Amino acid sequence: MGKATYQFLVLAALFFATWFLLGRVNYVKRLHLEQINEKTEKKIGDLIIKTVYAQQTVIENDSLSSLMDKLKTNLCGDSTEASKIRIIVVDAAVVNAFSLPGNNIVVNNALIAHCDSSAQLAGVLAHELAHLRLHHVMKKLGNEIGISILLAVASNGNAQVIREIIRKLSSTAFEREMESDADDAALTYLEKAHIDPAGLPDFLEKLAELKADVHGAPEWISTHPDIQKRVRTLRSKIQDHKASYVNVLTEEEWIYLKDNCDIGPRAEDTN
């Protein structure tokens, strides 16, 4: 038995040593796997954004954009990365925000209108940013639409498929594990940016209550299932409120943002 154990340990050591040594090579970089994905993603992203601009009313307000950029830069913690990410605010009565290929995040003004604080909005943005950073968007599209179709879209820009991509990303949920990973990553981004992470579960709870009040669920709720469970998990991971938490936006800036995203009587129409 001793001989067999010894030989097994040698064999196992050989296996792990081979794996470890082969792992020293940066295959992802050498095989240009990231670049292929990024290039394709950027092409698809550009086509999608064109469609968003053509089909929706994009709020083009420089002051509003700079406030959203301020939140984004704080969450990214790196101005170079932040400059690659684009946040587009669209005039839509549906409470929703979603990530799109090519580092794009679309936020409906109705969602901003429903936030009680900049920390809640930062929580939503951190969650969407996590989907982008963790490559969830392309993964979801690869699984549901197919990589070959995505590559074809990148080269010929099929309008019908682009509309389908927007529909899938704006109104269907990510897998549970992806949502959970995005929540965890969002908490990390918020902590790093010294933004109160409680904003994320607070907003989820607020929308869950809103769901009970009105007919039909706000879109961001229907695309983010298991709200109560997620709120409990998020709260359990959040430590006590720290004095170091800051409001990225001043009170005046927040009021300005809210005023410019006021959707008035349409607020009731969440579908």
Next chain:
Amino acid sequence: MTGKFVYTPNDMETERASNGYLMSLLALMVGMPLPIINLLASLIFYFSNRKSTYFVRWHCTQTLVSQLTLLICNSVGFSWTMAIIFGPKHITNAYISYVITIFLFNLTEFIFTINAAIRTRKGLHVHWWFWGTLTDLLVSPDPENNIQATNTFANSWEKQPISS
């Protein structure tokens, strides 16, 4: 390592033992993406020969335990790949190096199996590192055939003349 068995197997035994290796080899070709198929083939062959002679049972067991070890490694790679294709995981250096590692181990096992199938057919006894030792512990000589092999077969085997 190759040597002589505790007794000289007859032609039918060497053919059966050799087929045990070939069975796992054929299954390996057919079931490359599904690691379980290799084990199933070896398992079926093992059970169909479990009442056979010591020589045949010994070699069927060696095939089976080697397949079982590979199955564990391959299953990890298979589930990792599935998680990348259908789940939230993405391709990393660790994943690619793992795939290369299991490929190298499968290739080595493939070559060793071909070698074992040929040598076993010639009546030689192929004793693999670890799997051979494990087989010595798992398979005892068949008392019905009145073969005087002992439980310390590994030691006696080492005294046999070795041809490579």
